[in-house]
Amino acid sequence: MRPFLASCLGAACTAALALPPAPAAARPADPSGPVAGPEASRASDLPGGTQSLPLEHLVPAAPGAPAQDMAAPQGGAVHELAPRTVRPFSLVGIVWDDVAVALRGRVQIRTRGRADGRWSGWQDLQNEKSDDAPDPGAAEGLGSAAHGSTAPLWVGASDAVQVRLTLADPHRAALAVPHGLRLELVDPGPDTPAARTAPATTPEATASSAANAPLAPLGATEIPAADQAAAQADVTAAGGAAPAAPVHIGARPRIVTRAGWGADEKLREARFVYTRNVRAVFVHHSATGNNYTCAETPSVIRGLYRYHVKSSHWRDIGYNFLIDKCGSIYEGRAGGVAKPVLGAHTLGFNNDSTGIALLGSFGKTAPPRAALEALGRLTAWKLGLHGADPRGRTAMTSTGGNLYRKGRVVEQHVISGHRDGFKTECPGTLLYADLPSVRQAAARLQGR
Incomplete structure (x- = not known):
C-alpha cells in the first residue's frame, strides 16, 4: 500500500x-x-x-x-x-x-x-x-x-x-x-460452558493449568479464595522459600483461570517466560470501552487474547491479570498466577513487574468501586508473595521507551499507573487518580 x-x-x-x-x-x-x-x-x-x-x-x-x-x-x-x-x-x-x-x-x-x-x-x-x-x-x-x-x-x-x-x-x-x-x-467464539471447556484436554491446556499448582487442581476453572493465614503458603507457589515467620500478604482473592474464560491454549506460544521477581504492579485500563456486561467478560478477554496474539503478534495476551466492572479477577498471560510471568503491558518496564488491566475506558468514566476493591485485594496478595510494600517505591531500570531512555534507573511506585512508565493516557485520568487510595487499601490488607 x-x-x-x-x-x-x-x-x-x-x-x-x-x-x-x-x-x-x-x-x-x-x-x-x-x-x-x-x-x-x-x-x-x-x-x-x-x-x-x-x-x-x-x-x-x-x-x-x-x-x-x-x-x-x-x-x-x-x-x-x-x-x-x-x-x-x-x-x-x-x-x-x-x-x-x-x-x-x-x-x-x-x-x-x-x-x-x-x-x-x-x-x-x-x-x-x-x-x-x-x-x-x-x-x-x-x-x-x-x-x-x-x-x-x-x-x-x-x-x-x-x-x-x-x-x-x-x-x-x-x-x-x-x-x-x-x-x-x-x-471471540461462542460463549457457552461446553465451548469454553472444549480445548481443556490439549497438552497446552494441561501445561497452563499445571502452572497454577498447588493453588488449584488440574483443569480448574477458578483458583479459590483463601484467607490471610492460608495465603502464607502461596509464597512457595510463587517460587520462594517457605517463610520462617508470617509475611505481609493479603488474603488470596478468587481468580478465574484461563480455562474459566475459555482460552484456546493452542493459540499462544507454548513456553512460559519468567522474570526474576515482582517488584511493581502497573495498572492499566484496556481502553476497550465500557459497553460490555459482566456476563460478556470471558468473550471480551478471548477477543483481547486473539487480538494480541493473532493481530499484534505477541506471545500471549499482554496483561498478567484482568478485572471486570463487577470486580471479578481473571488470569491473563499463562505461566501461573503466583509466579513472576513476563508480560507485555508497559513498554520499558515489563521486567520484574506485573500488569493488571481493568476492563473499560476510564478517561472520562470513573472506575466501578467493585473493580477498585478487587484491584486492592489482588495487589495485596500478588505483591505480598514477593515481599513488596504497596505504599513504597522501587528502583527499576528502563529497557527503553518514549518516557525513559534505555538504562535509566527510575524510582517507580510499587503500584504505578501505566503512564508512570510510558507517555500515555492509560490507565485513564480517573483511574489514575484512584491509585493512592488503592496503595493504602492494599497495604492495610497486607496488615501493614
Missing part, C-alpha cells in the same frame, strides 16, 4: 487519497440500511476467528454527507472505508506491519449490531504508538516481529463496519499511513 500512497499523496494530485474506490454496492445512499461487500478470509481451525480487511479502499469522505454523520474534527482530511457487511465479530482494532511506526491520525469506527440492525455512533480507537507492548528485544511474536496496533474496542455482536481516518496533514499521508494498515475484526 505504501508505494501507491507515496506516489499519489506526495504530489499535488487533484484527488487526494484517490485510492481504488470501494465497490459501488459498498457505498449505499443510506449507510444505515443493508450494505454489501467482500468478506475477508479467516482461519477455521480454532474457535472464533479474525477477519483482516486491508485498508486499501480508503477514499475521501463523500461530500454533502449529513452533518450528524460527519463526526471527524474540522480542518483534517477525512478518508473512509465505506460500510461493509462482514462475518459476525465483537471486537475491532487496526494493525500495521512495523511496531516502531506511528499511525498519525484520528481513527474512528462505527458498527452495525446483529440483533437490531442499527448502526452505532462513531467511536474513537485509542491510537498511541506502542501503548501496551513487549519490551524491545523481548522474545514475543511466535517467531515474527510484533505489529503496531491501536487499542481494540469491544462493540458487541456486529455484522458490518465503517472506518474513518482523519489526517491532520494530508500532504504527508505517506508518513501518516503505515505499511500494511488493516482492520482486524475479532470473533
Whole structure:
C-alpha cells in the first residue's frame, strides 16, 4: 500500500487519497440500511476467528454527507472505508506491519449490531504508538516481529463496519499511513460452558493449568479464595522459600483461570517466560470501552487474547491479570498466577513487574468501586508473595521507551499507573487518580 500512497499523496494530485474506490454496492445512499461487500478470509481451525480487511479502499469522505454523520474534527482530511457487511465479530482494532511506526491520525469506527440492525455512533480507537507492548528485544511474536496496533474496542455482536481516518496533514499521508494498515475484526467464539471447556484436554491446556499448582487442581476453572493465614503458603507457589515467620500478604482473592474464560491454549506460544521477581504492579485500563456486561467478560478477554496474539503478534495476551466492572479477577498471560510471568503491558518496564488491566475506558468514566476493591485485594496478595510494600517505591531500570531512555534507573511506585512508565493516557485520568487510595487499601490488607 505504501508505494501507491507515496506516489499519489506526495504530489499535488487533484484527488487526494484517490485510492481504488470501494465497490459501488459498498457505498449505499443510506449507510444505515443493508450494505454489501467482500468478506475477508479467516482461519477455521480454532474457535472464533479474525477477519483482516486491508485498508486499501480508503477514499475521501463523500461530500454533502449529513452533518450528524460527519463526526471527524474540522480542518483534517477525512478518508473512509465505506460500510461493509462482514462475518459476525465483537471486537475491532487496526494493525500495521512495523511496531516502531506511528499511525498519525484520528481513527474512528462505527458498527452495525446483529440483533437490531442499527448502526452505532462513531467511536474513537485509542491510537498511541506502542501503548501496551513487549519490551524491545523481548522474545514475543511466535517467531515474527510484533505489529503496531491501536487499542481494540469491544462493540458487541456486529455484522458490518465503517472506518474513518482523519489526517491532520494530508500532504504527508505517506508518513501518516503505515505499511500494511488493516482492520482486524475479532470473533471471540461462542460463549457457552461446553465451548469454553472444549480445548481443556490439549497438552497446552494441561501445561497452563499445571502452572497454577498447588493453588488449584488440574483443569480448574477458578483458583479459590483463601484467607490471610492460608495465603502464607502461596509464597512457595510463587517460587520462594517457605517463610520462617508470617509475611505481609493479603488474603488470596478468587481468580478465574484461563480455562474459566475459555482460552484456546493452542493459540499462544507454548513456553512460559519468567522474570526474576515482582517488584511493581502497573495498572492499566484496556481502553476497550465500557459497553460490555459482566456476563460478556470471558468473550471480551478471548477477543483481547486473539487480538494480541493473532493481530499484534505477541506471545500471549499482554496483561498478567484482568478485572471486570463487577470486580471479578481473571488470569491473563499463562505461566501461573503466583509466579513472576513476563508480560507485555508497559513498554520499558515489563521486567520484574506485573500488569493488571481493568476492563473499560476510564478517561472520562470513573472506575466501578467493585473493580477498585478487587484491584486492592489482588495487589495485596500478588505483591505480598514477593515481599513488596504497596505504599513504597522501587528502583527499576528502563529497557527503553518514549518516557525513559534505555538504562535509566527510575524510582517507580510499587503500584504505578501505566503512564508512570510510558507517555500515555492509560490507565485513564480517573483511574489514575484512584491509585493512592488503592496503595493504602492494599497495604492495610497486607496488615501493614
